[in-house]
Each structure stands twice: as C-alpha cells, then as structure tokens.
Amino acid sequence: xxxxxxxxxxxIVGVATAAYLRRDGHxxxxxxxxxxxxxxxxxxxxxxxxxxxVPLATxxxxxxxxxxxxDPLGPLTIRxxxxxxxxxxxxxxVAASTPQRVERIADALRPLLKQTFEAYQPLVKNxxxxxxxxxxxxxxxxxxxxxxxxxxxxxxxxxxxxxxVEELDGAELKKRVPQLTGRYEVGLFLPEQGFVANPERxxxxxxxxxxxxxxxxxxxxxxxxxxxxNGPRALVVDGAKIPIETLVICAGSHSNELTAKLGxxxxxxxxxxxxxxxxxxxxxxxxxxxxxxxxxxITPMEMGLRIAGQSEFxxxxxxxxxxxxxxxxxxxxxxxxxxxxxxxxxxxGRRPSMPDSLPVIGRATRYANTYYAFGHGHVGLCSGAxxxxxxxxxxxxxxxxxxxxxxxxxxx
Numbered sequence: 001x002x003x004x005x006x007x008x009x010x011x012i013v014g015v016a017t018a019a020y021l022r023r024d025g026h027x028x029x030x031x032x033x034x035x036x037x038x039x040x041x042x043x044x045x046x047x048x049x050x051x052x053x054v055p056l057a058t059x060x061x062x063x064x065x066x067x068x069x070x071d072p073l074g075p076l077t078i079r080x081x082x083x084x085x086x087x088x089x090x091x092x093x094v095a096a097s098t099p100q101r102v103e104r105i106a107d108a109l110r111p112l113l114k115q116t117f118e119a120y121q122p123l124v125k126n127x128x129x130x131x132x133x134x135x136x137x138x139x140x141x142x143x144x145x146x147x148x149x150x151x152x153x154x155x156x157x158x159x160x161x162x163x164x165v166e167e168l169d170g171a172e173l174k175k176r177v178p179q180l181t182g183r184y185e186v187g188l189f190l191p192e193q194g195f196v197a198n199p200e201r202x203x204x205x206x207x208x209x210x211x212x213x214x215x216x217x218x219x220x221x222x223x224x225x226x227x228x229x230n231g232p233r234a235l236v237v238d239g240a241k242i243p244i245e246t247l248v249i250c251a252g253s254h255s256n257e258l259t260a261k262l263g264x265x266x267x268x269x270x271x272x273x274x275x276x277x278x279x280x281x282x283x284x285x286x287x288x289x290x291x292x293x294x295x296x297x298i299t300p301m302e303m304g305l306r307i308a309g310q311s312e313f314x315x316x317x318x319x320x321x322x323x324x325x326x327x328x329x330x331x332x333x334x335x336x337x338x339x340x341x342x343x344x345x346x347x348x349g350r351r352p353s354m355p356d357s358l359p360v361i362g363r364a365t366r367y368a369n370t371y372y373a374f375g376h377g378h379v380g381l382c383s384g385a386x387x388x389x390x391x392x393x394x395x396x397x398x399x400x401x402x403x404x405x406x407x408x409x410x411x412x
Contacts, residue, residue, distance in 0.1 A: 002026050003395065004245040006235065008222050008258065009374070010036040012199070012381055014250035015206045016388035017373055019123050021248075022215045024392050030207070031237060032251075033221040037203030040252055043275050043347040044381050045297040045308035046196045047288060048117065048133065051163035052379050053110040054154045055357035057097035073327050075295035079314040086313045089269045092355035092412065101356070102157070108358055108406035109379070110161040112386050115401070117194070119385035124202070127209035132197050138288040138297075139177050140188035147293050148186040155188075164192055179283050181337060195288050197302045199381055218242075222251070225261045231367030232262065247370045248391060253316055253352040255360075255374035263366045264409045268375055270316035271353040274325040274346065275308035276332065277301070282340040294331055305339070307332045320348035353377035361387055361407040363394065371395065372409055 002025045007018045010032035022028045030036070068076035078086065096105065117135060124130045142148045148155075159165055166189040173187025174180055196202050207217055224236035225247075234241045249258050253270035260266075285300040296309030310324045325346035332339060354360065354375040364370035371394060373387045393400045 005029070005248060005395065006031060006242070006244040006246070007248045007250055008032070008235070009250035009252060009255070010034065010203075010207060010217065011039055011041040011250065011252050012037070012203045012384035013252075013373055013376060013387055014248075015203050015210065016123060016384040017248060017250055017391045018215055018388070019206050019210050020385075020388040020392035021395060022210055022213050023122070024396055026395070028210070029216040029218060030210070031218045031220060031222060031235065031242070033219065035204075035219060036207035036217060037200045040349040040351060040380065041203045042200045043308070043349045044199050044273075045275070045288070045306065046199050046299045046301060046381065047138070047297055048120075048135075048194045048196060048382050049138070049190075049379070050113045050116045050382070051158050051165075051190055051193055052113055052382060053106045053161055053163070054157050055096060055102055055105040055109070056378070057093050057355070057357065058102055058153055059097055059099050061097045062094050073294065073330060075309055076311045077313070077321075077324065079312070079318065082313060082315050082318070085315065086269065089267050089355050092267055096356040104406070105356055105358060106157045106161060111402040112383055113379060115386040115389070116382050119389050123206055123385055127205045129202060129205040132202050132205075133194065134197055135192070135194035136287040137189055137191040138193045138195070138290060139173060140190070140290045140292060141173060141180060141184045142186040143182070143184055143293055145185040151292060163190065165190055177285060177287065177289055179285055179336065180289070182335065195299050196381060197300075201302075222258065225258060227262065231364075231369040245369065246395065248373060249370070250373045252374060253350040255352060255372070259364070259372065259409065262364055262370060264364060264372075266360060266375070266409055267355055267412055269313065269353050269355070270350040271377065272310075272312040272314060272320075272348055272350050273308065274310045274312075274320075274322070274328060274348050275306050276325050276329050277304050277306045277345050277347070278332075278339060278341065279304040279343045279345070280340055281305040281336070283336060283338065291331070291335070296328060296331060298332070298335065316350055322346050322348070324348075351377050351380070359383065359387065359407055360409050361390055362404050362409065365410050
C-alpha cells in the first residue's frame, strides 16, 4: 500500500531514504531549511568504509582524552564554556567504552555498513552518477609502530568481523601512495573500502533524481510538530502548516529537537568537524589516506584534495573556530610539503553523534506513523543508503535484512 511520507532532512541520509521510499511507489516530500546536500553532507571526508565498525570510545579512552586536549595539533577540543552541557553525553561516551560494550557496538555497526556499496548502487545508477562511487580501497599511514600497537584492539575488531586489512612496511606503503613523503613505520591497505568523489554532488544528484521520479523537495525550517491522537499530523514550516500522514525524521544534528516533541529525548551531540579543500594542489592521490595518529583523512576529489577531521564540542550554534582547520592545514603541509595552497577553502560541519557510536534507526517509541533515521556520526555518508533501505522496509512492513534492535531510540 502506498503512503504519503514526509521526510525531514535533505542530507545524504534523508535523500537516500526518500529515494528508497519513492522506489516503493510512495508519495514522498522532503523538507529542509537548506537545499539538499548543503549541511554536513557538503563537507565530509567522502569516505565509504564498510569496515568502520569500531566505535569512537574504546577501552582506555578516558586516559587518551587529556593527551588529545593538551596537544595543540591534536584531534579533539572542548570549549570549556560548553563542558557542563556536554558532560552527560561525555559520561555516556566513556560508559560505552567497556570491552563488552565495544564488542556489541562493533557487532551492530558491521552489518549496517557492510551493505554500503550494494545499497548505493541502484540509487546512483538511477541518477546517472555511478562515477562518483570509487571502490579503490584506502591506505593507512602510521609514523610510529608503537602507535599501531596501541590501536591493536581497533584492528582486531575489524579483522574479527571480516574486514580485509593488509599490513605493509614503509616501502610497500609508498608503492601504493607514491606521493607520501616522510617516514612511516607501518602502513595498511583496506581494499574493500572507497570514497565519493564529490559528496555534495552525490546528494544533490540523488535529490534531483527524486524530483524527476515524482518526489517533492521543499525548503523551509520545521519549527514545530502538531501531534494528534494517533501521532504527528502536521509540520509547522516557517509559520505554515503542512499536513502529514507518515513522518521520517532525518534531520541530522537537529533531530533530537524534533524527537523531544514526540517524547523521545535522545542524547545527540553536534560533534563539529572541519575540512580544508585544495582546488589546485598540484598533486593527486590514487586513493584516500588515513593518518590515525591525528585522526584525519586526505581524500582525492573531483574538486581537488580534501583533508578532513577534528572533533570539537562547542554546541550546535557556536561560531566556527577556524584555527581547527588551520591545524589540518599544518598537517597537510607536513605530509605533502610541496602542496599548493592557492584557493584553499575551509569549512565546518556538525556531525550528529550518539555517545555509543550507533545511529537511531526505527519507529518512534510512541507513534506508529513516525520513523527515525539519524545520529550516524562519522559514518553518515557510508550508512546513508543502507539506512534508507531499512526505513523503506519498515514503512512497507518488510523485515529489514539486519537486526535493528541496537539502534532503537530508547536504548539509553
């Protein structure tokens, strides 16, 4: 039975969800305050990593955080004025780092992410942008063998769940990525992974195809949800009411503002990340490169070369601190001393992050006509299409291909 479905959010998760719902024949409307692909989906690292099943919080994380904060070139910062508000989330984050929790989280993430390339294939083929999906693998470069040893659990979690990880010495790493300078004691190659050559164009292309297929995309800010006896019945969008029958919330870092109106108070944090994109770097890479000691990716894209990373906790509304992007630029010049910085641009985005690194996917706790799909954190691009397919299954009454119990909204 076809339904009238309203999707709030035009990032990659919302657009992919809308695309899968439209493929089932539903009448689909997407609503967002910005055009498709112009929030977090605009500036991410572009990585498609079915092997990213390791949660951010692993055993011993509470000992590592002070070092990250003290390092002026480190990957983490917390604005101290925001700390009291962030504290409950951070405590849940640390609580999720026990060995037992980490194993369960990895078990939940791997089946979702394993579908990445398969789930995107019909969407990009339909939109005529299959060229954007590149399954090249990616390289990992460790400056110190001790750092690799310190990450042993993370790599074991991946290997235990079937992720192919090839270990390389420094010479073999440079054969894979000849442009790398400097000395690296350990390299890795993950052949099943890949990237999107332009995340913004991917999202916009899927949204444009959705409209060609009969879907509707509206620009406006959802300010409230009108709830009737059977659940949400209208959205208040810039002062006007839009009637709704079935609602899907994919609003990224704003999602918990909407779920709270429906009785689901979700511990979602706007974890801010930065990038620098070099439009004329005068070098090209055959694949993305991950630098785990500083937690950033360098990705070749059709618009140039992008370095992306950093985790900043400052709240959703604080102004960007572009000194965090300057740190990435310093790393870039250290890794590639000859890079051209002409026309380099900086950006900040807000990852919708849950303290246990698991998204929220499934039906709302109280209302049968409402579904959630948000909180994907660092794997939003990777899990966008798999999430969209799961939501379409739920709306159609089909059993999803994986167990979605770990993603329930009320797990905290």
